[in-house]
Structures are given as C-alpha cells and as structure tokens.
Amino acid sequence: MLYILKKKIQNCVIIGSGPAGYSAAVYAARADLNPILILGNQPGGQLTTTTNVDNYLGFPLGISGNCLMENCKKQAERFNTIIINKIVSNVFLSNKQGGVHRIFLEKKEEYIDSKGLIIATGSSPKFLGINKEKKFLGLGVSFCATCDGFFHKDKEVAIIGGGDTALEEANYLSKICKKIYLIIRKDHLKGSKILQHHIFQKSNVNILFCSNVTEIIGDNFLKGIKVFNHKYKTSNIFSVSGLFIAIGHVPNTEIFSNQLHLNEKGYIVVKRGSTITNKPGVFAAGDVQDSHYRQAITSAGTGCMAALDLERYLSLFK
Template structure:
C-alpha cells in the first residue's frame, strides 16, 4: 500500500483542486494541519475552461482560467501543501468523533487515513452532447453568463434551457447583449412564474419553444448554431457570438453516496452557515455543496471556512 508516512494518520486530506480545494489547502497549511490535496481527474476544475476571468477580486486585469488556477496551485505549494495528481475513487467515512476516515486511489487501491476530510470535488456542467461543444468551451460556448457574458456585449447570444438557471442567465445577458435567443426543448418553461414574467417582458429576448440545438458552427471559435424546431420540423441557422448552456449541473458526489447526507439533487448537505457535514471531521466546500451561487470567489470562501471548521474540530478532540 502507498503511504506518505508509513502507518500515519493525517490531519487533513482535501479532495479536489478548484478554488475551494486550493483555498482550503492554503488555510489548512497555515493552521499547521499539513494538508494533502488530491487534484482529481480535472486539476483546476471548471475554471480551466474559462478564457478570461475579470470578476475575481484583486485582478484588475483579466487572467485566463488556467493561469489563475496555476497561481492557486503555486500558492498552496508555497505553504507546503502536498499535492497528489491522483483521483479518489472510494471513501470509507467514520461515524465516530475523532474517528479515522479512509480514502482510496489508484488501480491497486492505495489508501490514506485522515481524521479530517475536506470535500471540494465541485460539480460538472451538463453538456448538450453534440459535436464541437467541448472543443469550443471558452471559445464562444459557456456555462456561466456572469463569468463570460461581458465578452458578448452588444452581440447576439443564445441560452439553452427552461429552468430557473436558464432564465436567470437570459435576464443577465439581456442587459448587455443586443439579442438573446432562449432555446427551450419542451413547449413550456419550468422556471418560477416571476422569472418567466420578467423574461417575457424583455423586448430583446426571443423565446423558442420545442427547439433543439443540432449543430455548432465554427472551428476555432463559435460562429453560430443550427436549431431544429419540432413544431414545424424545420432547421434554421442562427449566427451567434455566444452560446450559454444552462441545462443543469451535476455535483461530483458519486463516491459519497450512502456515505454522507446528500439532497435530492446530489449536493452535500452542510450545517447552515458552515461547511460541517453529518460525518464528524468531514467538511464540504465549493460547488459540491453550493446550489445557488457557483462562483469562483464564493467557492474559495467556503474553502477557507472548511479549513477553519476543520481546525476547530481537531482542536476540540
């Protein structure tokens, strides 16, 4: 078996390497907890798909997502965080106060034991599942209007989805874009009535029911889309600057099912105003427990909170 220190029980293992994971690592390290961070299958998280970050505090000039997350990693390393470029594939979480939790990784089921665990595995955006979609993420295709909407100011964009998130994206974009096409697969909206009312009142929003994106146009960047309209069974081409996919997020919590309390959408449930889960010594930070905001800055703040909560927990033992 693989051990950083033979037969050692660690204080802090962090699962995930987005803003919440690195923030937790920095604070945990400064508290002397000697954190070990597992970077996971997508080091840096969803921000690595973002070309320009302009709304993160302290960056008056924009910075690309890969560089930003690289800076976060360097800062964590500066405080002697041990970073393992491996993915946790199984956990056994203790129910006992002061109990030891075990995390497994690698094909040979190596494992580490720790009294404290910070889960920062984030969430994954749901994709449409069509060609060129993943290749053009950050090159016209986005999953966050507040992150990337500014780059499409006074241009035509489209939003895919019919729930609250899609309509919130649409309302935000309608303030800065020339025109917003709202593409809804069904013949009705699932969003709250108040959001529907606001969208219907927007003169620069065109709502297209029973519409499906069938093709993405563009090679190096998004140029437009083809839309299949089920009602009249026709396909039309729309030229666009941006396509915002808002058909939901999936929290990365599969390995925690039956191990920790999750809500009906799979997000980790934490004690209000904290990062404390139902398992002693286990804390959750970032998008994996945040269904509302999902911003880099809020993710980083909960990473800080998780480290502080863990330090308090360890100090009480």
C-alpha cells in the same frame, strides 16, 4: 511518498483542486494541519475551461482560468501543501468523533488515513451531447453568463434551457447583449413565474419553443448554431458569438452517496452557515455543496470556511 503517508494518520486531506480546494489548503497549511491535496480527474476544476476570468477579486485586468488556478496551486505549495496527482476511487468515512477516515486512491492498495477530510470535488455541467460542444468551451460555448457574458457585450447570443438557471442567465445577458435567443425543448418555460414575467418583458429576448440545437457552427471558435423546431419540422441557422448551456449541473458526489447526506439534486448537505456534514471531521466546500451561486469567489470562501471548521474540530481532541 504514498508509502510514507500510509504509515501515519493525517490531519487534513482535501479532495479537489478548484478554488475551494486550494483555498482550503492555504488556510489549513497556515494552521499547521499539513494538508494533503488530491488533484482529481480535472486539476484546477471548471475554471480551466474558461479563457478569461474578469470577476475574481484582485485581478483588475482579468486573468485566464488556467493561470488563476496555477497561481492558486503555487500559493498552496508555498505553504508546503502536499499535492498528489491522482484520483480518489472510494472513501470510508468514520461515524466516530475523532475517528479516522480512509481515502482510497486509484489502486485499492493505495490509501491515506486522516482525521479530517475536506470535500471540494465540485460539480460538472450537463452537456448537450453534440459535436464541437466541448471543443469550443471558452471559445464561445459557456456554462456561466456571469463569468463570460461580458465578452459578448452588444452581440447576439443563445441560451439553452427553460428552468430558473436559464431564465436568470437570460435576464442577466439581456442587460448587456444586443439579442438573446432562448432555446427551449418543450412548449413552455419551467422556471418560476416571477422569472418568466421578467423575461416576457424583455424586448431583446426571443423565445424559441419546441426547439433544440443540432449543430454548432465554426472552425476554431463559435460562429453560429443550427436550431431544429420539432413542432414545425424546420431548421434555422442563427449567427451568435456565445452559446450558454443552462440545462443543469451534476455534483461530483457519487463516491459519497451512501455515506453523506445529499439533497434531492445530489449536493452534499451542510449545516447552515458552515461546511459541516453529517460525518464528524468531514467538511464540504465549493460547488459540491452549492447549487445556487457556483462562482469561483464563493467557492474559495467556503474553502476557507472548511479549513477553519476542520481546525476547530481537531482542536477538540488535543
């Protein structure tokens, strides 16, 4: 298959297989662009670590993250998207209008040339680096209160982080959870003043300064956490059903860093209201260019936009 692909310049290559990638594939395929989608090192993206998805439109009873992404894959395949289960190791992006981009796969001799490239590599959450953290993803440990908060209604949960994301998570969860422990490593909040003001007004938010989680408790799912206060040198155990880690995300943009414009956090910069990057024929969709919303449905929306932007771009060279 790869030998055949190397012999022909493609119209559309998509890197990434989350909602953005699959959405782009469906729209590109329906526009007769014959897309090729490269799965990457986490087929299905971050949703595959989510047990249940209740806020994706069209599933009134909810759906598991794995099932949702499998449905997306089947839909892309229905329109004859070529799906390659490999990792992109490097890219060479052309500066010319109508130029050809080269996408290298795991082995240097494996590559695909394409006039259009859609980057949907997403972002990766920052982990704490403690035992059971990854084991309990979807089993009490989460990186998204909007996604998973509903499952902890009227229960006690903990949030780690003191920036805007953590405060927004705390504000959201305070409306549905019985009690929230906001665990902060420093002796102050880093988030914006208006968010701090809102959090200080919440009677069910307990702020634990100078603290960090040292142990996750539970056998098959999260039952509690051990928190160490490094100011008073004391440890306490808290029974919680959910642990929300909000210490930031890292966009998966390392292989593009010397060729695409990235912002100070490493996210791909796109033209306002579009998915257009600084390289002609290269478009970015999903979390790789969105540090604000980071939702499956917004990622899918920008995947659609990227395919439409690419279709318009290619039409200039017919």
